[in-house]
Amino acid sequence: MKSSREWIxxxxxxxxxxxxxxxxxxxxxxxxLSQNDLARPYSRAFVSLLEAGGISPSPxxxxxxxxxxxxxxxxxxxxxxxxxxxx
Numbered sequence: 001m002k003s004s005r006e007w008i009x010x011x012x013x014x015x016x017x018x019x020x021x022x023x024x025x026x027x028x029x030x031x032x033l034s035q036n037d038l039a040r041p042y043s044r045a046f047v048s049l050l051e052a053g054g055i056s057p058s059p060x061x062x063x064x065x066x067x068x069x070x071x072x073x074x075x076x077x078x079x080x081x082x083x084x085x086x087x
Contacts, residue, residue: 018053023076025051027069038068 024047028038035047042061049055050065057065059073066073 013056014053017056020057020076021051021053024065024069027071027075031069033068038065040068 024038028035028047028051035044035051039047041064046055046061050057062076063073066076069076
């Protein structure tokens, strides 16, 4: 059985992945891009899983996605949600 500390750490990581996915989706939609448009050189399924918080992208994937979205990679990793995009 996992300790409460392990459970909390895992829960935080899941929340961060979900926030990252929401952020990527918000930026993608704001730029009028489809998942296919953003996916290159990855797949639409990759972007879909990322936006759903189902995968943790590599640093290289973050850099590639950020470039396609026209933002600095730190924008994607700053742990800010889409509701804070205009702040």
